[in-house]
Amino acid sequence: MSRYIPKPSPNFDARTRPIDLVVLHYTGMQNADIALARLTDPGPVAGNYPGPWQSDDVEADAPLVRVSTHYVVDEAGQVYSLVAEEHRAWHAGVASWEGDGDINARAIGIEIVNGGHDFDLPDFTDAQIGSVIALLKEIFGRWPQLNAKRVVGHSDVAPARKADPGEKFPWRRLADAGVSFWPRPTSDELDNDDPISAAQQQLAFIGYGVTQTGYADEATRAAIVAFQRRFRPSDLSGHLDEETRRLLAAVARIIKQ
Ligand SMILES: [Zn+2]
Numbered sequence: 136m137s138r139y140i141p142k143p144s145p146n147f148d149a150r151t152r153p154i155d156l157v158v159l160h161y162t163g164m165q166n167a168d169i170a171l172a173r174l175t176d177p178g179p180v181a182g183n184y185p186g187p188w189q190s191d192d193v194e195a196d197a198p199l200v201r202v203s204t205h206y207v208v209d210e211a212g213q214v215y216s217l218v219a220e221e222h223r224a225w226h227a228g229v230a231s232w233e234g235d236g237d238i239n240a241r242a243i244g245i246e247i248v249n250g251g252h253d254f255d256l257p258d259f260t261d262a263q264i265g266s267v268i269a270l271l272k273e274i275f276g277r278w279p280q281l282n283a284k285r286v287v288g289h290s291d292v293a294p295a296r297k298a299d300p301g302e303k304f305p306w307r308r309l310a311d312a313g314v315s316f317w318p319r320p321t322s323d324e325l326d327n328d329d330p331i332s333a334a335q336q337q338l339a340f341i342g343y344g345v346t347q348t349g350y351a352d353e354a355t356r357a358a359i360v361a362f363q364r365r366f367r368p369s370d371l372s373g374h375l376d377e378e379t380r381r382l383l384a385a386v387a388r389i390i391k392q
Pocket residue numbers: 159160161187226289297299
């Protein structure tokens with residue numbers, strides 16, 4: 136605990152449900168100082184800061200565009216503690232996972248300092264990812280209900296709005312360290328009669344906010360892109376090709392285990 140640098144943010148309120156999720160983000164800003172200022176500002180003026188936060192990232196009942204997170208991890212791997220884990224921080228905004236929309240009420244948020252898509256997707260640093268892994272292990276130690284399957288990206292819970300932590304985030308390295316998981320495409324027979332319906336069932340089972348419409352609606356396509364961004368980052372087409380289908384089946388099986 137002591138290695139976290141305290142950087143208290145006033146932007147939080149009470150949790151309304153138990154913690155059962157960790158959401159990873161990139162900050163999408165130039166540097167750690169700007170991100171920390173934004174995430175601890177009690178009354179920012181809209182438009183004062185660049186970055187990915189939008190009005191719908193803010194709690195409906197919160198004052199104008201106040202945002203926060205539990206932790207920030209900078210490029211050197213330093214971890215800053217902004218909001219106590221027991222409190223609800225404001226980082227996920229309009230989102231959905233496993234049919235539930237109040238992600239902030241149940242999630243611990245980790246903002247990883249990285250310029251993101253607005254700054255040409257810089258690499259995450261080794262030290263930074265090492266610290267994220269260590270931090271996740273410490274969080275798992277404090278909350279036994281959290282484990283490798285309970286860590287998601289912001290883009291997973293808000294596929295239509297968000298692309299962070301981005302396709303360059305090394306989920307596989309996290310899986311190797313035991314704080315995430317990495318699927319191998321299943322060799323099972325695929326459901327070729329109605330692949331969209333099968334994919335919608337699997338996406339919803341994994342947690343994505345899709346409806347069983349039976350056709351490739353907007354939400355389904357966005358969820359497929361989010362799934363690819365995380366598990367098959369070389370192709371973000373949103374196309375339900377065979378590899379994507381095999382990976383979907385594999386992830387659904389891992390979640391079911
Ligand atoms: Zn985010």
